[in-house]
Amino acid sequence: MRRPCETIDTMPRKVDTHQRRTRIADALMRVAAEQGLEAVSLRHVAAAAGVSPGMVQHYFRTKDEMMGFALEVVRDRTQVRVTEALARLGVEPEPRLLLRTMITAILPLDAETRDDGRVALAFLAYTAVRPAAASALREDTTQMTAFIARLLPGPGAEPAAAGLLALMEGLGVYLLGGHYTTEQALAALDAQLDRLFSPRA
Amino acid sequence: MRRPCETIDTMPRKVDTHQRRTRIADALMRVAAEQGLEAVSLRHVAAAAGVSPGMVQHYFRTKDEMMGFALEVVRDRTQVRVTEALARLGVEPEPRLLLRTMITAILPLDAETRDDGRVALAFLAYTAVRPAAASALREDTTQMTAFIARLLPGPGAEPAAAGLLALMEGLGVYLLGGHYTTEQALAALDAQLDRLFSPRA
């Protein structure tokens, strides 16, 4: 998924293409986080990145290509956040703590992750209309439900996992919209984990 | 919220202004459901409504005004769907059945409600960037959590209600993105209701 250097080409290659592209994608996400995805244009992104529009056009032949790359960057970023948070837990953590850590790493709880969340939400609406770009996101949630289901106790782990993931997504949406406070979201999450991990009558 | 005739004006009024506006808003939602909110423009909406662009401009002095009105229409529509579904239950239904009916009335389960859901999702991303338009949606979820909390048993009803609502929202998002099938979403919902209504150890 992450090409290391990409020197498969022919002749003279001094600049790191992938780095340039991620730099432009970062600028795209800054614009999208502040003004929404519909404000993303070649010139706006170029201005936000501090480069010329021609350069953006050089690294992305079309706008859709740029959007697709930016979507990949968002996915990679949250992936990195999650693995880092989990690595901080050490080996063999309790399933409940592991889930809580993973979910709070994804939720837009601070200003930093809020921007990523806004972009992710925008892309969610974006892919809801462009089925071609939706497959990557679809795969992510499939993978996630399988992972969560393996951590949940008892029978019926798969619907429970799907429900937990949906709850997380909904909390994220409501946090971004300002419908829930951080405390409310965390309380709802903890209550759900209680429900999932405490034995039933 | 629903003005009956709006004849507070001065002189000659033959056409029903509110009806025209909702007709235009319907066209807007058709465009948004098919091509996304960013494809919504005066001329596109006019074409979808089968009217002249001038007429759209006549009934909405600005595009933001049109968007705001369309947002209200989406809210009204789902509100109507919910109350109709609940009315079909008769008086004093079981809380669990009531909640299930309400939630399945909101979820984008068939092609018809899918369009509304797409538009609602687009507006969610829209309001995440325009805080001015977010207050109406915020109020809706506040009202919903309070309503749900009153139906849930035992202590800690408020986090549970917030969680259930978030789960619903997440299910909707994943249904729209094609991440979950209808059966998966309903299984997750029913499992959650089981969890909420069955006694705990």
Add this chain to the structure above:
DNA sequence: TCGAATCCAATGCAGTTGTATTGGACCGGA
């Protein structure tokens, strides 16, 4: 019947959009 107001079609306008094209600076290998 005569303004006056509404309704709405038509057109114009300045700004932005994505993309194609051109041209030149710079570098590699031959």
Add this chain to the structure above:
DNA sequence: TCCGGTCCAATACAACTGCATTGGATTCGA
């Protein structure tokens, strides 16, 4: 040294955007 390639800035262009303006058709109260 020269040449083919990359890198990127500049410009052009047609299409589209939201909005303002104009003007005529229609309708209603006086």
